[in-house]
Amino acid sequence: MSSIRQNPFPEALPDFRNLGVTARVLIGVNLLALLAILLSEPGWGNVLNTYVMAASMFEPPLLASLALFYVGAPWLLRLPYWRGCALVITVALTAAAATHALLGAFAPVGLARMLVLTALASALMLAYLRLHMRAYSPALGEARLQALQARIRPHFLFNSLNAVLSLIRHDPRRAERTLEDLADLFRALMSDGRSLVRLADEINLIERYAAIEQLRLGDRLRMSWDLDSAPMDAMLPALVLQPLLENAVYHGVEPGTGVGDILVRVERRGNRVLVRIENPWLQPGTQTRAGNHMALDNIRERLMLFFDDEARLDARVEGTRYQVDIDIPYRGRA
Amino acid sequence: MRELRIFIADDEAPARGRLKELLADIGGELATHVVGESDNGLDVIDRLPGSGAQVLLLDIQMPGMGGIELARHLCVVEDAPAVIFVTAHDRHAVEAFELNALDYLMKPVRAERLAAALRKCAVAVAAGRDARGVHEQARRLERAAGAPREFFSVAERNRIVLVPVGEVLFLKAELKYVTLHTGAGEHLIEEPLVSIEREFGERFVRVHRNCLVAREAIRGFERVADSGGDEPHWSVVLEGVAERLPVSRRLWPAVKGVLPEGKA
Numbered sequence: 001m002s003s004i005r006q007n008p009f010p011e012a013l014p015d016f017r018n019l020g021v022t023a024r025v026l027i028g029v030n031l032l033a034l035l036a037i038l039l040s041e042p043g044w045g046n047v048l049n050t051y052v053m054a055a056s057m058f059e060p061p062l063l064a065s066l067a068l069f070y071v072g073a074p075w076l077l078r079l080p081y082w083r084g085c086a087l088v089i090t091v092a093l094t095a096a097a098a099t100h101a102l103l104g105a106f107a108p109v110g111l112a113r114m115l116v117l118t119a120l121a122s123a124l125m126l127a128y129l130r131l132h133m134r135a136y137s138p139a140l141g142e143a144r145l146q147a148l149q150a151r152i153r154p155h156f157l158f159n160s161l162n163a164v165l166s167l168i169r170h171d172p173r174r175a176e177r178t179l180e181d182l183a184d185l186f187r188a189l190m191s192d193g194r195s196l197v198r199l200a201d202e203i204n205l206i207e208r209y210a211a212i213e214q215l216r217l218g219d220r221l222r223m224s225w226d227l228d229s230a231p232m233d234a235m236l237p238a239l240v241l242q243p244l245l246e247n248a249v250y251h252g253v254e255p256g257t258g259v260g261d262i263l264v265r266v267e268r269r270g271n272r273v274l275v276r277i278e279n280p281w282l283q284p285g286t287q288t289r290a291g292n293h294m295a296l297d298n299i300r301e302r303l304m305l306f307f308d309d310e311a312r313l314d315a316r317v318e319g320t321r322y323q324v325d326i327d328i329p330y331r332g333r334a
Numbered sequence: 335m336r337e338l339r340i341f342i343a344d345d346e347a348p349a350r351g352r353l354k355e356l357l358a359d360i361g362g363e364l365a366t367h368v369v370g371e372s373d374n375g376l377d378v379i380d381r382l383p384g385s386g387a388q389v390l391l392l393d394i395q396m397p398g399m400g401g402i403e404l405a406r407h408l409c410v411v412e413d414a415p416a417v418i419f420v421t422a423h424d425r426h427a428v429e430a431f432e433l434n435a436l437d438y439l440m441k442p443v444r445a446e447r448l449a450a451a452l453r454k455c456a457v458a459v460a461a462g463r464d465a466r467g468v469h470e471q472a473r474r475l476e477r478a479a480g481a482p483r484e485f486f487s488v489a490e491r492n493r494i495v496l497v498p499v500g501e502v503l504f505l506k507a508e509l510k511y512v513t514l515h516t517g518a519g520e521h522l523i524e525e526p527l528v529s530i531e532r533e534f535g536e537r538f539v540r541v542h543r544n545c546l547v548a549r550e551a552i553r554g555f556e557r558v559a560d561s562g563g564d565e566p567h568w569s570v571v572l573e574g575v576a577e578r579l580p581v582s583r584r585l586w587p588a589v590k591g592v593l594p595e596g597k598a
Contacts, residue, residue: 155395158422159346162442166348169355216346254345257374257397 013076013084014129016069017331020308021129028125029062030055053108060103061095061118068095085126092122153246163216178215181208191238196306196331199266199273200232206245206264213249221253222261230266234273235331237306243295244277244324252279252322268330275326281317296324303328338364338456341387341415342371343378343404345396349441353391353420353448360449364456375399379407379487379494387415389455391439394421399484407487407494410524416455482533486514488521497521499537503551503572504579505530507544517574541570541581541589548572549592555581 014021037050068091069076076084096118100111107114160182167175188205210223245264253260263278296315303311303326312327340357344350350371357366370385372378375398382390390408394401401419408414419438437451485496501516507527514521531540538546551572558569558578568586569578581589 154423158441159349162352162422163346163348165442166352166355216348218347220345254395255397257376 012081012133013079013088013126014133015077016066016073017329018308019310022066022070023309024129024132025066025125026062028128029058029121032121032124033058050108053106057099057103057107057109057114058096058117058121061092061099064095064099065092085123088126089119089122092118153250156246156250159216160212163212167215174215178212181212184208185212185242188239188242195238196235197238198232199230199234199236202236202238202241203227203230203232203266206241209242209245217249217253220256220259221249222259224261224263226263226265226267229268231268231273231330233332234268236273236328237302240299240303240326241275241277243299244326247295247324248277248279248322252282256280256282271330273326273328273330275328276323278321278323281320281322336365337367338452338459339369339386339388340366340452341369341378341382341385341390343373343375343382343390343396343401344371344393344420345373346393347373349393349420353443356443356445356448359445360452364449364452366452373397375401375404376496378404379496382408382415383411383493388459389452390415390417391420392417394419403483403485406483407485407496410487410489411492411494412489413492416458418451418455482537486521486523488514488523495521499534502538502548503575504545504547505538515575539589539592541579541585543582545579547579551575552593554593555590 016022033054034051037047037054041047041050065088069088076087079087093115096114097111100107100114104111109117160178164175164178164182167178185205185208207225210221214221214223241264245262248262249260253262260280263276265274265276265278267274296313300311300313303313307328310329313324315322315324317323342350342353344353350373354368357368360366369387370381372381373396375396377398378390378392379399392401392405396404401421405417405419408417417437420441420443421438422441437454439447439451483499485498486502488495488497497514497516501518502514503517504515505527506513506515510524511522512525512527512530514523527544527546531538531546534546537548537550539549539552540546547570551574552570553573554571555568556571556578557566558580559566565583567583568581568590570581570589571578
């Protein structure tokens with residue numbers, strides 16, 4: 001399939017620190033066990049008993065393996081995919097053998113049968129998680145494309161160029177700086193939206209973006225930054241903050257006749273990274289601008305792709321302010 | 335030739351500065367004089383008519399009121415300035431203008447393009463603009479706008495008075511005028527009821543050949559018994575309006591469905 005070749009899917013083990021991955025494995029293995037029992041037990045009465053019996057054998061190695069994977073996740077992720085898979089299955093087999101050695105007296109099946117079942121279940125779960133990521137892969141490519149299209153608002157580009165032209169004669173140095181900011185911004189916009197970047201880089205980018213908007217809008221734009229407790233080494237998908245700030249300016253400041261205050265706050269709370277971007281809420285009717293939801297949906301989708309169920313994005317109107325909140329797990333550089 | 339008097343409307347100070355630079359650059363060829371500038375649409379409505387401007391350089395995306403709606407309101411005053419749109423990127427508007435050959439400039443603006451557009455305006459100003467042209471322009475703008483206006487505009491002693499569409503309770507056509515009735519008063523506008531109905535179909539419903547009423551303002555209907563030779567008919571009761579407006583028999587089936595449940 002040419003589309004896959006053009007858009008190579010990064011072969012990687014699932015991130016075992018992700019709650020979504022852990023939940024999928026737990027539910028998946030339990031469903032497999034239930035299925036096997038339903039197939040082998042003719043009557044309904046014994047199903048529960050047999051299930052509890054089996055669970056006492058397969059839950060300990062399952063939980064132990066998942067705990068080991070959680071601890072070793074950063075290291076596992078660096079392995080080539082197939083070697084990683086082999087390691088995952090080996091760990092599961094070892095845990096199963098250990099369990100059998102400890103609880104062998106109560107075991108309903110022999111060691112060999114238990115090892116075969118463990119190997120099959122592990123392989124099935126790895127295949128399932130791989131398919132799950134694959135299924136998202138085209139969406140990832142598409143999301144990136146949409147991100148690009150949504151990001152480069154021609155309105156912004158041409159107005160910025162116009163602003164630079166107005167500076168060239170009387171403030172050439174500021175014109176130079178602005179062109180440099182524009183170049184950095186567009187370099188980021190055209191980079192691969194599928195990668196994770198450091199929070200420090202994303203913040204640097206939105207500061208440059210804000211400098212350009214400040215030039216265009218002058219006193220009408222008042223930016224407040226609250227970044228003192230921002231975890232600069234946190235990793236997040238590229239181009240998540242910039243479009244949100246662009247939205248804040250486009251919907252909250254430009255259509256208004258007065259001064260527009262925008263707040264950007266990033267902080268770390270425990271092992272979460274919280275971002276808030278806030279702008280004035282202009283009553284619909286006074287020149288409402290469409291297209292906000294597409295950007296929000298796109299960002300939410302990309303957060304989901306990277307963090308599964310652990311990321312949240314909420315947007316709401318709170319009195320006279322429009323607030324967007326992002327809540328993602330804190331991940332230092334792996 | 336005398337100086338061309340120009341008004342600049344753009345919400346970005348650098349953009350206004352750039353236009354002034356360009357006007358200075360082409361000054362040798364075409365003398366101009368900036369009589370005013372503004373950074374928001376409503377302010378332009380206030381100040382433009384008294385400024386003596388002959389040409390308005392008008393940004394399309396502006397706070398207060400966008401350029402396209404603004405240009406439509408300018409059409410109601412006599413000796414309205416010629417409008418040159420200056421836009422960064424407004425695909426739909428640009429398409430519409432291309433079809434209708436209205437003047438527009440793309441930001442960043444080139445000096446030669448600005449000079450060419452102004453020369454055209456100078457010719458039009460010297461020739462005097464006829465009223466038919468203005469109405470034609472208003473009609474084109476209506477098509478280009480793609481969205482209903484937020485105000486009706488009324489010319490009063492060569493000033494533009496804006497009446498928010500939301501304040502209008504009903505409109506009645508009388509001879510060549512349409513009267514806007516708000517809670518506070520009445521205004522005459524020179525637009526056919528048909529085109530108002532087309533533009534604001536969401537907001538107003540036709541109850542009679544000569545009358546549109548605001549859907550939100552409808553409180554109920556009354557049956558008027560026949561008196562003095564009139565046939566019995568229904569009339570509509572509006573919030574804050576003492577007058578009862580007759581509903582024509584032909585339109586009654588459509589009109590009676592407008593009232594929300596539980597308000598009979």
